[in-house]
Amino acid sequence: MRGKQLGHWGRAIAAALGVGLAAGVAAAQPARSAPAGTPPAATPPAAPPPAETPLAESLTGMARAEHGAGAALFDDGDYAGALARYERAYELSRDHRLLWKVALCQKNLRRYAKMIATLRRMEAEAGAALSARDKQDIADLIKAAGAFVSFLEITSSEPGAAVFVDDEPVGTTPLAAPVPIDIGERRIRVSKPGFVDFVRQEKVVGGDSVALVARLDRAVHRGRLAIAAGQDDLIAIDGKVVGKGRWEGSVQSGTHALRVTAPGMTPHEAQILVRDDERRRIDVSLERAAQRGGASKWLWIGGGAAIFAGALVAGSLLFEPGTPAEQGSLGTVPLGFGGRR
Structure with missing residues (x-):
């Protein structure tokens, strides 16, 4: 910007830091006198800088309201509240002049690293809008904050x-x-x-x-799984046999399929969740499988009943037509087999 208001805020920050700006130091140096007999050089009149609208008047809408609230909080010593309001006003308006005030709040809060970052941000975003004096102010402020x-x-x-x-x-x-x-x-x-x-x-x-x-090392997501089963039981993890009786090893974190088998025993199957850096122990006790002989016994009983019923039917056919069958407690089942009365 044209240096007037930015320079004011820059010098305010520098004064608060307890250091003078380079321009002030240079102004304090005594002027060199011209050699005798040298006519004074003609100095062209400097063009007055164009008038600039004050920040409080150039902002509009919510940005103007946030700036006003920030100014009131700053005057009251609430630098954290003022900082939040000034930052919000900048987000709404993108007027880089607000960054001077942001930097001053950060200085008062002793956030010197953030103050330097804000000044660098202003230097990058404002670009040609900064005058040579503004740029020098920024450089001097960053240098002054270097002690902190x-x-x-x-x-x-x-x-x-x-x-x-x-x-x-x-x-x-x-x-x-x-x-x-x-x-x-x-x-x-x-x-x-x-x-x-x-x-x-x-x-x-x-x-x-x-x-x-x-140095960043790749994250290894693993845990340990320990299986205790019968002496002759085969242990399989995720479909692969890994041991017999007992097994312990490192596995990738996540869910794993466990299967424990043995001849004549009912297999044990389960899904086991292992978390990062966890040691998970599983005890397995297999049960005997159901005997096949029990099933054949019932088949024999069923077959015998069918044979028995067939014999009854065959016996009833031996009666001559018209010969009544004897009645008993079994109802229609004849009690006489063959033979005549």
Whole structure:
């Protein structure tokens, strides 16, 4: 932007950090005197900068309302509330002037790493809208905040892994540039699906760099399964015989088909779920299968009854026509077999 309002906010942040901007330092230097006899150079009149509409007036709708609420909260010392309102106003308007105020709130909250990220974001998004003075202000502010942050460099064995600082995402490997992180105890995590997370707890001091090599190992989802059965029982896992009597081994996490068999015994079949890093023990006791002789006995009884009934019918046919059959407790079953009276 044309430097007026941005410079104001930039100098406000720098003053709060306790440092002077390069422009202020340069202005404090004594001017060199011209050699004697040199006529003064003619200075063309500078064109006045075009008038700029103040931010509070150029915003409209909800963006203007959020900005007003942010200003009121800031004046009241509620920097966290003001930060939320300014960020919302920026989302609605995309007016990069709001990022100065976002950065000032972050400074007051001692979130210096985020402040640097905000300033870099403004520099990238505003582009040509920033004056040379604005760009110098941003550079000076980032330099001034360097005493309160360190810069994280991650070398990862896997590209495309997400990098988190205190569980907040800060980039993806390979990082485009070192990431500013605040001083103090920081939890750094590098994560990618299918791999075991790389996690480090680092004590960060200001004005330094933190370089980490994150080696990501592939995640192995396995557990252990132990089967105890009879001495001669065959044990099969997922259709493959793995042992006799007892077996224990590593299996992939998930559901597995167990089958235990032995001659003359009823097979035992079950679906076994094994979780990551779990040891699952299964005890199996087979039961004897039903005897085939019992079934043949009933078949013999049934066949004998049929033969018996056939004999009764055959016997009744030996009577001459008109000869009545003797009645008994069996009703229509004749009690006399053959023979005449």
